[in-house]
Amino acid sequence: MSVDPRRVIVDVANVSKHFGEGDARVDALKDIDLAVHAGEVVALLGPSGSGKTTLLNVIGCIIDPSAGKVTLDDELVYDNRWLRSDLRKLRLDKIGFIFQFHNLLPFLDAKDNVALVLKLAGKSATEAQRRALELLDYLEVGHRKDSMPALLSGGEAQRVAIARALANSPRIILADEPTAALDSKRAGIVMDLLRKLAAEQDACIIAVTHDEKIYDRFDKLFHLRDGRLDGGDMA
Amino acid sequence: MNLAYRDVRHNLFRFVLTCLGLSLLMAVVLAMIGIYNGLVSDALNIVKAPQVDLWVVESGTQGPFAEASKLPGGTRDAVARLHGVVAAGSITYQTVEAPFRGDTLRLYLIGYEPGRPGGPDVVSQGRGIEQSHFEIVADVKSGLSIGDVIRLGRNPFTVVGLVEDTTNSGGDPAAFITLRDAQVLQTQLAPAAQRVQEARGAGLLESQDSVAAVIARLKPNADPQAVAQTVQQWKHLTALTQADQESILLLSVVDRAKRQIGLFLGILLTVSAVVIALIIYTMTMEKLKQIATLKLIGAPDRTIIGLIVQQSLALGAVGWSFGLILILLVKDYFPRRVVLEPINAAALAGIILVVCIAASGLGVRAALKVDPATAIGG
Ligand SMILES: Nc1ncnc2c1ncn2[C@@H]1O[C@H](COP(=O)(O)OP(=O)(O)OP(=O)(O)O)[C@@H](O)[C@H]1O
Numbered sequence: 146m147s148v149d150p151r152r153v154i155v156d157v158a159n160v161s162k163h164f165g166e167g168d169a170r171v172d173a174l175k176d177i178d179l180a181v182h183a184g185e186v187v188a189l190l191g192p193s194g195s196g197k198t199t200l201l202n203v204i205g206c207i208i209d210p211s212a213g214k215v216t217l218d219d220e221l222v223y224d225n226r227w228l229r230s231d232l233r234k235l236r237l238d239k240i241g242f243i244f245q246f247h248n249l250l251p252f253l254d255a256k257d258n259v260a261l262v263l264k265l266a267g268k269s270a271t272e273a274q275r276r277a278l279e280l281l282d283y284l285e286v287g288h289r290k291d292s293m294p295a296l297l298s299g300g301e302a303q304r305v306a307i308a309r310a311l312a313n314s315p316r317i318i319l320a321d322e323p324t325a326a327l328d329s330k331r332a333g334i335v336m337d338l339l340r341k342l343a344a345e346q347d348a349c350i351i352a353v354t355h356d357e358k359i360y361d362r363f364d365k366l367f368h369l370r371d372g373r374l375d376g377g378d379m380a
Numbered sequence: 381m382n383l384a385y386r387d388v389r390h391n392l393f394r395f396v397l398t399c400l401g402l403s404l405l406m407a408v409v410l411a412m413i414g415i416y417n418g419l420v421s422d423a424l425n426i427v428k429a430p431q432v433d434l435w436v437v438e439s440g441t442q443g444p445f446a447e448a449s450k451l452p453g454g455t456r457d458a459v460a461r462l463h464g465v466v467a468a469g470s471i472t473y474q475t476v477e478a479p480f481r482g483d484t485l486r487l488y489l490i491g492y493e494p495g496r497p498g499g500p501d502v503v504s505q506g507r508g509i510e511q512s513h514f515e516i517v518a519d520v521k522s523g524l525s526i527g528d529v530i531r532l533g534r535n536p537f538t539v540v541g542l543v544e545d546t547t548n549s550g551g552d553p554a555a556f557i558t559l560r561d562a563q564v565l566q567t568q569l570a571p572a573a574q575r576v577q578e579a580r581g582a583g584l585l586e587s588q589d590s591v592a593a594v595i596a597r598l599k600p601n602a603d604p605q606a607v608a609q610t611v612q613q614w615k616h617l618t619a620l621t622q623a624d625q626e627s628i629l630l631l632s633v634v635d636r637a638k639r640q641i642g643l644f645l646g647i648l649l650t651v652s653a654v655v656i657a658l659i660i661y662t663m664t665m666e667k668l669k670q671i672a673t674l675k676l677i678g679a680p681d682r683t684i685i686g687l688i689v690q691q692s693l694a695l696g697a698v699g700w701s702f703g704l705i706l707i708l709l710v711k712d713y714f715p716r717r718v719v720l721e722p723i724n725a726a727a728l729a730g731i732i733l734v735v736c737i738a739a740s741g742l743g744v745r746a747a748l749k750v751d752p753a754t755a756i757g758g
């Protein structure tokens with residue numbers, strides 16, 4: 146598989162985002178430009194309140210920017226307004242989310258948490274089950290496939306959540322402190338896994354992290370300070 | 381993979397508990413409907429029991445149930461001779477309290493002439509009255525059994541038969557004795573002053589041979605209204621058709637009780653609706669974060685609406701069925717008759733369906749508004 150390092154998957158141009166108006170106005174993102182290429186694994190760094198989650202949410206089409214353009218996988222999706230009405234379908238097809246806390250559905254076992262997104266994407270029940278098991282095995286949590294999320298350890302739950310994020314082979318994986326709930330050994334394993342996935346699936350990964358020990362696993366580090374992005378230093 | 385079912389299974393204990401609470405509520409609603417029906421049907425029982433077409437009572441009264449009525453015993457012969465009358469019988473009604481096994485038993489005594497209209501229709505156990513004195517046929521609700529001896533006035537009566545579903549509008553079990561016995565009993569139980577009068581020999585005869593009403597069965601082709609007109613020509617009599625009698629009873633005797641229970645039923649239904657709506661709404665509110673997650677991973681509205689609506693329908697259906705089963709199991713232990721028709725259960729099902737759908741509408745509104753970003757919060 147040939148990876149074209151020049152191909153831009155996530156392109157954020159002149160994006161600003163503010164919450165509230167007047168005295169209550171918070172400028173969470175100020176004129177952000179960010180381009181992430183296929184196969185790249187990048188980190189968003191910055192102090193608390195600097196706008197990291199907000200930026201991930203804008204890229205994930207979860208919140209509306211106040212201004213700017215967002216292009217995902219060669220499709221212009223935001224240009225002062227959303228250009229697609231079915232943002233959820235867009236997320237289902239193109240984006241995988243990994244949260245700081247796993248956010249698995251508590252009433253489905255590990256296998257079905259993964260199978261659900263496959264079924265939502267139109268896979269047959271058997272196909273969804275097969276691929277879910279394959280992913281869980283790949284992430285080395287196959288032995289926990291029948292466990293409910295409440296009974297999984299933090300690391301296991303996080304790996305199930307990663308399996309879910311990867312299920313539909315998204316081009317973009319957004320991770321908000323994916324390793325915060327894990328010890329440093331596990332954190333390293335998860336990062337290596339994400340790198341491998343990015344390479345294999347020609348996807349890009351944008352992860353928020355505070356964990357200096359894993360900085361070396363990223364291709365680029367972007368720093369956010371008061372809503373402004375510096376960056377793109379090589380790790 | 382049905383999300384509604386999976387979520388219920390995950391919180392099974394809570395769901396079952398909620399259903400249980402709901403089914404108790406439903407059982408109470410059904411009981412109230414049953415009591416309402418029972419009241420109406422009990423009230424009409426006594427009027428329907430003799431299966432007659434005409435009630436001849438004291439002039440100017442709406443007797444013998446809504447008002448007191450007193451007729452000379454000879455009236456029956458006069459009525460029986462009327463054109464179109466097949467059979468006529470004298471009848472008396474009185475409520476008595478009799479000591480029985482250390483308790484006081486309240487009976488609604490019907491005195492009738494054996495062989496004429498007015499006796500029990502179907503004797504479910506034992507036999508009808510055959511002797512002219514001191515035999516009694518009672519409703520099973522009285523607690524009497526065949527062979528029991530009960531003292532009414534100065535005489536012991538032997539229970540020879542039992543009937544079912546014969547109570548007066550107050551719920552007192554009815555019992556049949558012969559007209560003669562009933563008339564004797566009336567003088568024995570009359571107020572003391574009257575007894576003194578009677579002891580002196582005054583008015584004894586008159587009171588001994590008075591009856592409450594004369595009931596008549598007509599030929600199939602006879603017009604009850606026409607026969608009633610004829611009876612009215614005797615100045616001291618009033619004649620009511622069976623239909624008149626039934627509507628008098630419903631209007632005057634049970635109307636207030638009926639409205640009372642009807643109103644209470646309305647309140648109960650409103651409370652149930654609010655409770656169901658509240659349960660379903662809270663159920664959805666508790667899932668908002670999960671719903672946000674579903675939106676985030678790309679689930680369409682259809683999936684989310686399905687989750688909420690299916691769960692609330694399941695809740696309603698289970699609550700309704702358990703409630704129905706519960707009331708069917710316990711209804712015979714109620715002191716008053718509980719009559720449930722299939723249409724009642726169906727109507728309640730319809731109401732619950734509407735409430736469930738309306739309540740899930742509220743939940744769905746909240747769910748569709750929830751921002752997927754709340755799933756990330758924290
Ligand atoms: N929904 C919102 N309404 C109002 N203000 C918000 C909202 N979301 C975020 N903000 C504000 O925007 C700024 C950036 O928030 P954001 O969550 O992106 O920070 P962060 O870098 O992710 O911080 P942390 O490291 O603590 O998670 C903060 O000042 C925050 O208070």
Ligand SMILES: [Mg+2]
Pocket residue numbers: 197198199
């Ligand atoms: Mg954050």
